[in-house]
Amino acid sequence: MDLMKHASILLLFMLVTSMAVRAQHAFVGKVTDGQGRPLEFATAALYDVDSTLGAGSVTDRSGAFRFDAVRAGKYVLEVRLMGFQTLRKQVDIGADPKPVTIELQESAVGLGEVTVTGRKPYMTLKDDRFVYHVDNTVISNVGNATDVLRRTPYIITDIDGTLSIAGRDKTLVLIDNKPISNMNELQLLNSSRIRQVEIIENPSAKYEAEGHAVINIITRKGLGQGLNGALTLKHAQGKRGNTQLVPELAFDGRKFRIYVGANADIGGKRSTDETLNHYKKEAYEYRSLVNDASRNTRRAVGYTFAAYYDFDDKNELNAYVDGYDEHTDSHSASTRHVTKNGAEQPSFSLSEDASERPNQYAAGLNFHHRWGDAGGKLALMSNYTRYATRKHGDLEETNRTTSNTHLMQSDFDNRYDLYSLKMDAHLPAAWLGGSVELGGKYSDVSSLSHLLFKRRLGEVWRVDRRFTNDVDFREQILAAYALATGRAGRFDYSLSLRGEFTRTQNELSNGRKDDRNLQLFPHIALGYTAASKLQYRLTFSRRISRPGYAKLNNSMIYIDSLSTRHGNPQLKPTIFNTISANFSHGKRLFGGLSYSYIEFPTDLMYINDPVQIERYTLYADNVKNTWSASIHAGSNINVRSWWHSQLSASFSYSPVTVFDDEVEYTFKFPAYYLNCINRFSLPRGWDADFNAKFYRPAKGMRKRRDYIDLDLGLSKKMLQNHLTVQGAIHYAFFPDYQLLHYSYKYQSNVYDYNSRFLLQVSLRYDFGSKKASRKVESSSADEVKRF
Numbered sequence: 001m002d003l004m005k006h007a008s009i010l011l012l013f014m015l016v017t018s019m020a021v022r023a024q025h026a027f028v029g030k031v032t033d034g035q036g037r038p039l040e041f042a043t044a045a046l047y048d049v050d051s052t053l054g055a056g057s058v059t060d061r062s063g064a065f066r067f068d069a070v071r072a073g074k075y076v077l078e079v080r081l082m083g084f085q086t087l088r089k090q091v092d093i094g095a096d097p098k099p100v101t102i103e104l105q106e107s108a109v110g111l112g113e114v115t116v117t118g119r120k121p122y123m124t125l126k127d128d129r130f131v132y133h134v135d136n137t138v139i140s141n142v143g144n145a146t147d148v149l150r151r152t153p154y155i156i157t158d159i160d161g162t163l164s165i166a167g168r169d170k171t172l173v174l175i176d177n178k179p180i181s182n183m184n185e186l187q188l189l190n191s192s193r194i195r196q197v198e199i200i201e202n203p204s205a206k207y208e209a210e211g212h213a214v215i216n217i218i219t220r221k222g223l224g225q226g227l228n229g230a231l232t233l234k235h236a237q238g239k240r241g242n243t244q245l246v247p248e249l250a251f252d253g254r255k256f257r258i259y260v261g262a263n264a265d266i267g268g269k270r271s272t273d274e275t276l277n278h279y280k281k282e283a284y285e286y287r288s289l290v291n292d293a294s295r296n297t298r299r300a301v302g303y304t305f306a307a308y309y310d311f312d313d314k315n316e317l318n319a320y321v322d323g324y325d326e327h328t329d330s331h332s333a334s335t336r337h338v339t340k341n342g343a344e345q346p347s348f349s350l351s352e353d354a355s356e357r358p359n360q361y362a363a364g365l366n367f368h369h370r371w372g373d374a375g376g377k378l379a380l381m382s383n384y385t386r387y388a389t390r391k392h393g394d395l396e397e398t399n400r401t402t403s404n405t406h407l408m409q410s411d412f413d414n415r416y417d418l419y420s421l422k423m424d425a426h427l428p429a430a431w432l433g434g435s436v437e438l439g440g441k442y443s444d445v446s447s448l449s450h451l452l453f454k455r456r457l458g459e460v461w462r463v464d465r466r467f468t469n470d471v472d473f474r475e476q477i478l479a480a481y482a483l484a485t486g487r488a489g490r491f492d493y494s495l496s497l498r499g500e501f502t503r504t505q506n507e508l509s510n511g512r513k514d515d516r517n518l519q520l521f522p523h524i525a526l527g528y529t530a531a532s533k534l535q536y537r538l539t540f541s542r543r544i545s546r547p548g549y550a551k552l553n554n555s556m557i558y559i560d561s562l563s564t565r566h567g568n569p570q571l572k573p574t575i576f577n578t579i580s581a582n583f584s585h586g587k588r589l590f591g592g593l594s595y596s597y598i599e600f601p602t603d604l605m606y607i608n609d610p611v612q613i614e615r616y617t618l619y620a621d622n623v624k625n626t627w628s629a630s631i632h633a634g635s636n637i638n639v640r641s642w643w644h645s646q647l648s649a650s651f652s653y654s655p656v657t658v659f660d661d662e663v664e665y666t667f668k669f670p671a672y673y674l675n676c677i678n679r680f681s682l683p684r685g686w687d688a689d690f691n692a693k694f695y696r697p698a699k700g701m702r703k704r705r706d707y708i709d710l711d712l713g714l715s716k717k718m719l720q721n722h723l724t725v726q727g728a729i730h731y732a733f734f735p736d737y738q739l740l741h742y743s744y745k746y747q748s749n750v751y752d753y754n755s756r757f758l759l760q761v762s763l764r765y766d767f768g769s770k771k772a773s774r775k776v777e778s779s780s781a782d783e784v785k786r787f
Contacts, residue, residue, distance in 0.1 A: 026066065026067065026068055026070070026097070026375065026428050026429075026434075026435070027046070027066070027067045027070045027091075027093050027097050028064065028065065028066045028067070028097075028099045028100075028375055029044070029064070029065055029077075029099055029100040029101065029102060030059075030062070030063045030064050030065075030099065030100075030101050030102070031044070031059050031063045031065065031079055031081070031101075031102045031103075031104060032063055032101065032102070032103050032104070033084070033103070033104060033106070034103060034104075034105055034106065036103075037063075038059070038061070038062050038063025038064075038313065039059060039063050039081055039084070039104060040059055040060060040061050040063065041058060041059060041081065042058070042059040042063070042065070042079055042080065042081040042084075042104070043056065043057075043058055043079070043080045043081070044056070044057045044058070044059065044065040044067075044077065044078070044079050044102075045057075045077070045078045045079075045080075046067055046070065046075045046076070046077055046078075046091075047075060047076040047077075047078065048073075048075065055067045055070060060370075061310065061313060062313030062314075062370075064313075064370075064375070066375040066428075068375075068428070068434065068435050068485065068487075070093055070097075070487070071093075071487060071488070071489060072093055072094055073092075073093060074090065074091070074092050074093075075090070075091050075092075075093060076088055076089070076090055076091075077089045077090075077091045077100075077102075079102050079104065081104055084104040084105060084106055085104060085105045085106070087102060087103075087104055089102070123153055123590075123634060123636070123646060123648070124584075124587050124590075124636075125535070125582065125584035125590040128200060128201070128202060128203070128204065128494075128525060128537070128539065129198045129199060129200040129201075129216075130153075130154065130198070130199040130201075130590070131196055131197075131198055131199075132152050132153065132196060132197040132198075132199070133196050134148060134191070134194045134195060134196055134197060144186060144187050144188065144189055144190060144191055144244070145175075145185075145186040145187070145189035145191060145194060145217060146183070146186045146187055147191060147730075147760075148191045148194055148197065148217075149163060149186070149197065149215070149217075150709075150730075151677075151691050151711055152197050152199075153634065153646070153648040153675050153677065154199055154632065154648060154650060154673065154675075155197075155199070155215065156673065156695060156697050163215060164697075165199060165201070165212075165213045165215065168201075168212040168213045168596075168628075168630075168652075169212070169699065170211055170212040170213075170545040170574065170576070171211055171212060171213050171214070171215055172208065172210050172211030172213070172214045172215070173186070173214075173215045173217075174214060174215065174216040174217065175189065175216075175217045175219065176216075176217070176218060176219055177216060178383075179208065179210070181360060181385065181387055182358075182360075182387075184300070184324060184326060184358065184360070185324070185360075187265065187300070188263045188265060188300060188302035188324050189217070189219070189263075189302075190232060190244070190246045190261075190263060192230070192232060192246075192764060193219045193220060193248075193261070194217055194218070194219055194220075195218045195219060195220045196218045197215065197216070197217055197218070198214075198215070198216040198217075198218065199213070199214075199215060200213060200214040200215075200216060201213050201539075201578075201580055201582075201592075201594060202523065202525070202539040202540070202541040202578055202580055202594075203523070203541065203543070204483055204494060204496045204523045204525070204541075205481040205482070205483055205496035205497055205498035205521055205522070205523045206424070206437060206439065206481055206483050206496065206498075208479075209479075209498055209500055209519070209521040209542075209543050209544050210543070210544060210545065210546065211543060211545060212543060212545065212576045212578070212596070226251070226252060226253075226768060227249075227250075227251050227768055228249075228250050228251075228252075228766070228767065228768025229247070229248055229249040229250065229766070229767050229768055230246075230247075230248045230764060230765065230766045230767070231245075231246070231247050231248075231764070231765050232244070232245070232246040232247075232248075232762060232763070232764040232765075233245055233246075233762065233763045233764075234246070234760065234761070234762040234763075235760070235761055235762070236267070236758055236759065236760045237758070237759045237760075238730075238756075238757050238758035238759060239269055239270045239271065239752075239756065239757070239758075240267065240268075240269040240758065241267055241268070241269075241758075242265055242266060242267020242268070242298070243265070243266050243267065244263060244264065244265050245263075245264045246261070246262070246263050246264075247261070247262055248260070248261045248262075249261075250768075254310075255309060255310045255311075256307075256308070256309050256310075257307070257308040257309075258305075258306070258307045258308070259304070259305070259306045259307075260304070260305050261303070261304040261305075262301065262302065262303045262304075263300075263301070263302040263303075263324075264300075264301050265298070265299070265300045265301070265302070266298070266299050266300075267297075267298050268295065268296050268297040268298055269295070269296060269298075270293075270294070270295045271293070271294050271295075271751070271752055272291075272292065272293050272294075272751075272752045273290075273291075273292040273293075273294075273334075273749065273750070273751050273752070274289070274290070274291050274292075274749070274750045275288075275289070275290040275292070275747065275748070275749050275750075276288070276289055276290075276746075276747065276748045276749075277290075277614070277746070277747050278746040278747075279608070279613045279614060279744055279745060279746070280744050281613055281744040283341075284340075284341065284613065285340070285341050285342070286338070286339075286340055286613060286614040287338070287339045287340075288336055288337065288338045288339075288614070289336070289337045290334055290335070290336045290337075291334060291335050292332060292333070292334035293332070293333055293334075294330060294331065294332035294333075295330065295331055295332075296328055296329060296330035296331070297328070297329050297330075298326065298327070298328045299326070299327045299328075300324055300325065300326035300327070301324060301325050301326075302322075302323070302324035303321075303322060303323060303324070304320070304321075304322040305320060305321045305322065306318065306319070306320040306321075306322075307319055307320075313370075314369060314370045314371065315367070315368070315369050315370075316367070316368045316369075317365075317366070317367050317368075318365075318366050318368075319363070319364065319365045319366070320362075320363065320364050321361075321362070321363045322362050323359065323360050323361040323362055324359065324360055325357075325359040326357065326358050326359065327355075327356075327357050328355070328356045328357075328358075329353075329354070329355050330352075330353070330354045330355075330356075331351070331352070331353050331354075332351065332352050333349065333350070333351045334349065334350050334351075335347060335348070335349045335400075336348045336349075336350070346399050346400065346401035346402065347400045347401065348397060348398065348399060348400065348561070349397070349398045349400055350395065350396070350397045350398075350560055350561075351395070351396045352393055352394065352395045352396075353393070353394045354391060354392065354393040354394075355391070355392050355393075356389060356390070356391040356392075357389065357390055357391075358387070358388070358389035359387070359388055359389070360385065360386065360387045360388075361385070361386050362383065362384065362385040362386075363383070363384050364381065364382060364383040364384070365381075365382050366379065366380065366381040366382070367379070367380045367381075372428070375426070375428045375435075376426060376427060376428050377424075377425070377426040378423075378424070378425050378426075379422075379423065379424040379425075380422075380423055381420075381421070381422045381423075381424075382420065382421050382422075383418070383419070383420045383422075384417075384418065384419055384420075385417070385418040386415070386416070386417050386418075387414075387415065387416050388413075388414065388415040388416075389412075389413075389414050389415075390411075390412070390413050390414075391410075391411070391412045392409070392410070392411050392412075393409065393410045393411075393412075394407075394408075394409055395407070395408040395409070395410070396408075397560070397561060406455065406456075407455070407456035408453070408454065408455050408456070408464075408558075409453070409454045409456075409461065410451065410452070410453050410454075410467075410558070411450075411451070411452045412449070412450070412451050412452075413449065413450045414447065414448070414449040414450075415447070415448050415449075416445060416446060416447035416448075417445070417446050418443065418444070418445045419443070419444045420441065420442065420443040420444070421441065421442050421443075422439070422440070422441040422442075423439055423440055423441075424437065424438075424439040425437065425438045425439060434484065434485060434486035434487075435484070435485060435486075436482070436483065436484045437481075437482070437483040437484075437485075438480075438481070438482050438483075439480070439481050439483075440478075440479060440480040440481070441477070441478075441479045441480075442476075442477070442478050442479075443475075443476070443477045444474070444475075444476050445474065445475045445476075446472075446473070446474045447471070447472075447473040447474070447549055448471070448472055448473075449470070449471045449473075449549075449553075450469075450470050450471075451467070451468060451469050451470075451555070451557070452468055453466075453467035453468050453558060464558075466556050467555075467556055467557060467558045467564075469553070469555030469556075471506070471507070471549060471553050471555070472505075472506075472507035473504075473505070473506050473507070473549035473552070473553075474504070474505040475502065475503070475504050475505075475546075476502070476503045477500055477501070477502050478500070478501045479498060479499065479500040479501075480498070480499050481496060481497065481498040481499070482496060482497055483495070483496035484496070490528055490529045490530070491526065491527065491528050492526075492527040492528075492529070493524075493525060493526050493527065494523070494524070494525040495523075495524055495525075496522070496523045496524075497520065497521070497522050497523070498520070498521040498522075498523070499518070499519070499520050499521070500518070500519050500521065500544075501516075501517070501518045502515075502516070502517045502518075502519070502546070503515070503516050503517075504516075504517075504552075506549065506552050506553075506569060511554075511569075513552075513569050517573075519544060519575075520542075521541070521542045521543060521544070522540070522541070522542055523539070523540070523541045523542075524539070524540045524541075525537060525538070525539040525540075526538045526539075533585060533586045534583065534584075534585050535583060535584045535585075536581070536582070536583050537581070537582045537583070537592075538579075538580075538581050539578075539579070539580050539581075539582075540577075540578070540579045540580075541576075541577075541578050542575065542576070542577050542578075543575075543576045543578070544573050544574065544575055544576070545573060545574040545576070545602075546573040547568075547571045547572075547573065547602065547620070550567065551567050551568060551571055551602075551620045552567055552568065552569050552571060553567035553569075554566065554567045554568065554569045555567065556617075559618075562614055562615050562616070563615070563616055563617070563618065564617050564618070565617065565618045565619075566617045566618070566619050567620065568619060568620050568621055571602065571620055571621070571622060572600040572622050573600065574598060574599065574600050574601050574602055574622075575598070575599040575600060576596050576597075576598055576599075577596060577597045577598075577599070578594055578595070578596040579594065579595055579596075580592055580593065580594035580595075581593055581594070587636055588635060588636050588637075589633075589634075589635050589636075590633070590634050590635075591631075591632055591633030591634060592631070592632060592633075593629070593630065593631040593632070594629070594630050595627065595628070595629050596627060596628045596629075596654075597625070597627050598625060598626050598627060598628060598654070599625050600622045600625070601622065601623050601624075601625070601626055601656070602620055602621065602622055602623065603620070603621065603623050603656060603658060603700040603701060604618055604619070604620055604700070605618070605619045605620070605621050605658065605660070606618065606619075606740070606745065606747075607619050607660075608745070613744070623656060623657060623658045623659075624657035624658070624659070624664075626654060626655055626656060626657060627654065627655075628652060628653065628654030629652065629653055629654075630650060630651065630652035630653075631650065631651050631652075632648070632649065632650035632651075633648070633649055633650075634646065634647060634648035634649070635647050635648075641681075642680060642681040642682070643678065643679070643680055643681075644678070644679045644680075645676065645677065645678045645679075646676070646677045646678075647674075647675070647676055648673075648674075648675045648677075649672075649673060649674045649675070650672065650673045651670065651671070651672045651673075652670065652671045652672070652698070653668075653670045653671070653698075654698065655667065655668050656669075656700050656701055658701060660742070660743060661743065663743065665701075665742045665743065667700070667701045667703075667742075669698040669702075669703050669704070670696075670698060671695075671696055671697050671698035671704075672695065672696055673693075673694075673695040673696075674693070674694045674695065675691070675692070675693045675694075675695075676691070676692045676693075677689065677690075677691050678690045678691070684716075685716055685717060685718075686714060686715070686716045687714070687715045687716070688712070688713060688714050688715070689711075689712075689713045690710075690711070690712050690713075691709075691710070691711040691712075692708075692709075692710055692711075693707075693708070693709040693710075693711075694706070694707070694708050695707055695709075699738070701740055701742070702738040702739060702740050703738070703739040703740075703741070704736075704737065704738060704739075705734060705736075705737040706734070707732065707733070707734055707736075708732070708733040708734065709730070709731070709732045709733075710729075710730070710731050710733075711728065711729070711730050711731075712728065712729045713726065713727065713728035713729075714726065714727050714728070715727075721766075722765055722766050722767060723763065723764070723765050723766075724762075724763070724764040724765075724766075725762075725763060726760075726761065726762045726763075726764075727759075727760065727761045727762075728759075728760040728761075729757075729758070729759055729760075730757070730758040730760070731756065731757050731758075732756040732757075733756075735750055735751055735752040735756065736749075736750070736751035736752070737749070737750055737751075738751075
């Protein structure tokens, strides 16, 4: 009955939204050259009679452009394309506007005789997202995608590599609308392939419902028309130093396009960690100081192959294969000094040598169809992804007083397979003056993992059943959405609803759990554009963060002789109900605020033994419902003709309330962020950028410190723009610090995992027939980040 009820609500919403868009009209056209051939990448703009920009569009491969939801009236249509004369034409859009054909004449000056430099503001507000422009900047040569995101406003990179948007700690990371499975994909994505980074605070129902917010990395797979290629060599010196070799080759014909890329990465990292534990309960006091040092070496190869075939200007078929293979060797050594009630105890040392080899393979086949002159679109997308890893570890724990040694081994095997099918349909409704989008998706993720833990007793290795477990996990999601957008005068709006039915099967060594859940995710957005180019936008959305199988696995995992990790099969998904308001004034000033009511938030609890309080288990659990609020602002400033600057700042606050030993504790830690980005055009063709970031993150029950990061980069093009030389320096003033303090528990951690100093240099050589950036539509989106 509940399923029928929710399905009825979804169908009713689709009907209402399809009838809601009535006040405007769709205006379409086609751009050709003097011989009638379609022109791609031409820019079309509609201006009101007062010269205010009303809408913008870019032509596709068939030369077609489209403006949705344009109110009736007189406009000036302007069409531009490099190498052609700009055309301006007055158009009168009535109740039933006819398609127009625009013919551009070639400019008297050839492309080879002029140099055009486009300098976009670093960040702009576009509809429901902030867009950080990276392509053709110094930042685009700094290293990999992780380096780019570390220098992107509003994005905070934590010590463990976790990415979050200021004020939102559950963030879904996409590459070309496809969720990443792990951080290795970011490390193997060359920064020069990134065109822009989109930060979406309140994504519409068209996106997966996972995550409090979305970071979407848009890449450029094409290198230009004809046959083109590039070879990039990069080296970074520091605690996370590495060397990368990135060859790329692309061919772009009229009907067939192909892209081949690879990335060979050799490197490693070193880190130190100091942890102080202090427990004082009644007449018992325990204190320990643990010093840990670790290092690892890493070898990885990533690859991408994509092919596109245009049957005609209406139908396109594309396929892709990508993946990576990695091998990591690591060594860590730690020493624990202990006192109990003021008396020194025997110290312990723990060392571990581990070897891990993760690899991933993905393939997809997509079909895109366009119909009519009104801009109808249909996309059918399929994807298969397989991830596997195998890790072996040798552990040695020694009593440094008695020299007694305990030997242990762990072998972990994990594999998951993901299948997904997705359909998106864009339905133009000229008679309604708007458009409706409908879509659906089915994904099936299955994961198998086996952990074998052994101890050596004398000369015999014996299995420790407490820490040996098998997990068979499967998650199926069936989703459907409806989206309607429109414009009425100076108002624009978006109404959408997404329904997701999830079935989770978790088969453990000690039981089986089967959950079924149906959730609805509405999204409402209302925008207003003032005559002074001042734009306002009010948005509401409901989103979810589902726990992965690692948190749902109730088996025990060994950390050391005093601590273990335990999953929680009863863990509920976190729900975010968010309302936000944003504004922008042209491309110079932007800002906003948001409020979220958070249901079933999760945190990592420390559950101490009631007798030996120094022994504890890490346990993910739902804590008390809470809220979060944030405010942010930014400004683009042209200080001089050669100096562009951008300031951005944010402040957020979210209290965390937990129950421990039947006592309620509340933690109130604000987070703030201030970033200043400067870009300079220097003499003799040099470009430079300087980035200063001051911030304090907030993470649940743990108190953090203030941080200051500085980045300086230089870049120059040589040999008729074929060779790009780049250098960059990153410096972090302070190591990471976290403090957990409540009841009788005190734990402080000083991490030096981050690359506090990093020197990067790179050389990139481009070759080929023509240079012209191309935007290639990506494959289907797959919710695999949690696995």
